[in-house]
Amino acid sequence: MSVAHPIGLKARTAVPPQEPAAVADERVLDRSIGDFIRQVRGLSEAQVEEILGHQRLHGIRFGEAAVALQLATRDDVLWALSQQFHYPYAPGDGASFNSELIAAVDPFHRQTESFRDIRSQLMLGALAPEQPRRALAVMSPNIGDGKSFFAANLAVVFSQLGARTLLIDADMRTPRQHALFGVPNDYGLSSILSGRSDTKAIHSLQDLPSLFVLPVGTLPPNPLELLQRPAFGLLVNELLGKFDHVIVDTPSSTHGADCRVLAAKCGVAMIIGRRGKSRMKALQGLVSEVTRGPAKFAGVVINDH
Known part of the structure; x- marks a missing residue:
């Protein structure tokens, strides 16, 4: 265009949105992301704990861990981030x-x-x-x-x-x-x-x-x-x-x-x-x-x- x-x-060139950098209370941020991903994927408590364990083991973000375990998709993570940072959109697979x-x-x-x-x-x-x-x-x-x-x-x-x-x-x-x-x-x-x-x-x-x-x-x-x-x-x-x-x-x-x-x-x-x-x-x-x-x-x- x-x-x-x-x-x-x-x-002007717009800056593409990125996953935010780590903040002081990252566990709270990740738990919030986890809540959103759990909502969209219908994850059980056991699956959430599995993701958190994988996150701690590899030192990665919650969303990355969920994708690595095939418990969420990249689109799920983007949607969760958008909800956390009040940036509404409708994921294409269910819109x-x-x-x-x-x-x-x-x-x-x-x-x-x-x-x-x-x-x-x-x-x-x-x-x-x-x-x-x-x-x-x-x-x-x-x-x-x-x-x-x-x-x-x-x-x-x-x-x-x-x-x-x-x-x-x-x-x-x-x-x-x-x-x-x-x-x-x-x-x-x-x-x-x-x-x-x-x-x-x-x-x-x-x-x-x-x-x-x-x-x-x-x-x-x-x-x-x-x-x-x-x-x-x-x-x-x-x-x-x-x-x-x-x-x-x-x-x-x-x-x-x-x-x-x-x-x-x-x-x-x-x-x-x-x-x-x-x-x-x-x-x-x-x-x-x-x-x-x-x-x-x-x-x-x-x-x-």
């Missing part, structure tokens, strides 16, 4: 999420590092605390550019900071977020904007407690008209008062003006392209349209998804 920086942001949610199912993947890097740049730029509170509209020229993939994973990494993050699926043409996160789509954004739903529309996620998803709901026959009503702007302002970050997945620009309307009401826009698929002319055209509008332009991301 690569990033174009039309507003002068500098690229209810789609495998495209790489930041949720594999937080140590190189693509996840790219999402963290983009998150950092946004928090130092268009979404910096000193900036006015605004939502982020994620846009693309064409269907299949990876826009929904990008919006979903960006929302995950924002939520992993412990910040209450809301992902809104406003793509009333080809919605995907309900399928990616495995949430019901009976009620959603279209229900709220038409006055037919409220509390049932926003879904919390057990494995990612700081992330919430508002799916699109029933596809309306008049999506552009629905989004152009004052109700969407009022809803975004209300949600910005309840969540730390609001990210909006928009329709591709091939569907018409929907994405530009959404960008204007969100306040910040980022454009996604796909390497080997998105045409430069289409990207440049969308950039030109966004920069002429009221939304702050946060940049272009070219992804390999």
Whole structure:
């Protein structure tokens, strides 16, 4: 994944998360790790003692001992560490999420590092605390550019900071977020904007407690008209008062003006392209349209998804 920086942001390399160094009371740390591993693997007291004995004998960490004895996997250890250090994610072997949610199912993947890097740049730029509170509209020229993939994973990494993050699926043409996160789509954004739903529309996620998803709901026959009503702007302002970050997945620009309307009401826009698929002319055209509008332009991301 690569990033174009039309507003002068500098690229940064995120430091990959590592197993923490030994601390003064390592036995307490290891016991805590043991509790988590025991929880996920259903270990007996005898198995835990076996792991502790192997740990003492070889002078290694609890997780390493459990893996060496084949009583846990590397993924189990990573999950246990994430729980101990309040870094939520959903292990891929048992997750209810789609495998495209790489930041949720594999937080140590190189693509996840790219999402963290983009998150950092946004928090130092268009979404910096000193900036006015605004939502982020994620846009693309064409269907299949990876826009929904990008919006979903960006929302995950924002939520992993412990910040209450809301992902809104406003793509009333080809919605995907309900399928990616495995949430019901009976009620959603279209229900709220038409006055037919409220509390049932926003879904919390057990494995990612700081992330919430508002799916699109029933596809309306008049999506552009629905989004152009004052109700969407009022809803975004209300949600910005309840969540730390609001990210909006928009329709591709091939569907018409929907994405530009959404960008204007969100306040910040980022454009996604796909390497080997998105045409430069289409990207440049969308950039030109966004920069002429009221939304702050946060940049272009070219992804390999």
